[in-house]
Amino acid sequence: MDIQKLADHESLDLHEVINFKTLCLVKSKLMQGLVFDQDLRALMQKDVEQSMQALGELQAIYNRAPFEAPIPQSRPTPIIN
Amino acid sequence: MNNDYLDPINSLHVPELADTTFAMDFLLRAKEGVRNTAVALTESASPEVRELLRNQLIQGIAMHQEITELMIDKKWFHPNELSEQYKLDQLSANNTLMIGKMNLFPVDTNRKGMFDRTPDEH
Amino acid sequence: MNYALHEVLEVHEMAAFKTNCLTKSKTMKALVTDKQLKDIMQQDIDVSTRQLQEYASILSNAQQ
Amino acid sequence: MKPIIEKLTGMNALSDQVVAMDLLIAAKSGARNYAMAVTEAGTPEIKELLTRHLMEALDMHEQISAYMAEKGWYHAWDTNEQINLDLNNINTALNLTTL
Numbered sequence: 001m002d003i004q005k006l007a008d009h010e011s012l013d014l015h016e017v018i019n020f021k022t023l024c025l026v027k028s029k030l031m032q033g034l035v036f037d038q039d040l041r042a043l044m045q046k047d048v049e050q051s052m053q054a055l056g057e058l059q060a061i062y063n064r065a066p067f068e069a070p071i072p073q074s075r076p077t078p079i080i081n
Numbered sequence: 082m083n084n085d086y087l088d089p090i091n092s093l094h095v096p097e098l099a100d101t102t103f104a105m106d107f108l109l110r111a112k113e114g115v116r117n118t119a120v121a122l123t124e125s126a127s128p129e130v131r132e133l134l135r136n137q138l139i140q141g142i143a144m145h146q147e148i149t150e151l152m153i154d155k156k157w158f159h160p161n162e163l164s165e166q167y168k169l170d171q172l173s174a175n176n177t178l179m180i181g182k183m184n185l186f187p188v189d190t191n192r193k194g195m196f197d198r199t200p201d202e203h
Numbered sequence: 204m205n206y207a208l209h210e211v212l213e214v215h216e217m218a219a220f221k222t223n224c225l226t227k228s229k230t231m232k233a234l235v236t237d238k239q240l241k242d243i244m245q246q247d248i249d250v251s252t253r254q255l256q257e258y259a260s261i262l263s264n265a266q267q
Numbered sequence: 268m269k270p271i272i273e274k275l276t277g278m279n280a281l282s283d284q285v286v287a288m289d290l291l292i293a294a295k296s297g298a299r300n301y302a303m304a305v306t307e308a309g310t311p312e313i314k315e316l317l318t319r320h321l322m323e324a325l326d327m328h329e330q331i332s333a334y335m336a337e338k339g340w341y342h343a344w345d346t347n348e349q350i351n352l353d354l355n356n357i358n359t360a361l362n363l364t365t366l
């Protein structure tokens with residue numbers, strides 16, 4: 001047993017959490033351009049900063065998933081032409 | 082209000098409407114985040130993963146609290162006065178239904194042509 | 204009462220769940236042989252007892 | 268006392284393993300229920316209480332899963348081994364005589 005690797009089930013849950021966090025981060029970032037209230041905007045910015053930190057930490061630990069693989073430069077299947 | 086998205090009468094109260102919607106979205110995301118993290122915690126076995134998720138769970142709960150307080154403060158959310166909340170719910174549902182009926186993007190939204198080559202290729 | 208309705212309902216929900224857990228832990232502890240497991244269960248009983256007392260005080264506050 | 272109860276109730280399958288599993292599932296669903304409840308609470312007092320209880324449920328879950336892993340009743344890192352164990356448990360449960 002390789003102690004560095006994560007268990008299957010926790011890796012799958014990390015997958016869920018990472019995708020959710022990514023969506024949250026992008027929403028909090030982009031919605032700042034749409035909100036009017038500056039207090040709300042400030043709180044969203046705080047969320048962006050916290051989420052970036054959290055996402056970085058999650059990525060670092062996700063590296064140890066049993067199905068870890070080399071990361072390509074961009075999405076493998078282009079949608080244009 | 083009418084269904085013409087270019088009619089200036091429709092821009093009345095838009096800031097309040099927009100902010101309540103975005104704040105509600107933010108609140109729901111924070112809520113779901115806490116729940117997701119807790120579920121992931123009960124599935125994790127590695128101490129490092131548990132440690133990380135537990136910290137993020139605590140942070141998530143704190144963020145949820147802050148959003149709740151902000152929304153109560155701004156009168157966008159009334160957890161203690163259910164009939165106030167009821168009015169808001171119905172109003173925002175009505176307004177959103179109206180937006181749903183608008184023809185917001187009448188022209189073709191395919192912008193792929195803007196991305197198909199680098200500037201040097203011209 | 205100064206609590207919102209939905210939180211009182213949540214507390215009620217958790218209290219019901221915890222009552223169930225405590226009852227089960229208390230009865231099942233008698234059937235367990237392993238010392239270590241007995242200890243963990245006793246700990247669960249202690250913590251659950253305290254938690255239930257806390258719920259009871261909130262719920263009685265919430266009663267009008 | 269245990270053998271007597273087992274004889275009386277026919278529950279000699281109610282081993283420590285089953286009890287521990289029950290405790291694990293209770294801790295797990297407890298933690299999930301708490302997470303739901305925390306995000307419904309608005310009053311700081313109730314929220315703090317529920318957050319504390321959530322952390323306690325997570326501690327209990329951690330403790331009981333470590334205990335079960337130590338006993339070999341829970342194989343977090345070896346899915347195949349865990350499946351074998353599950354199949355065994357399923358058979359034990361299926362072969363239980365009902366009272």
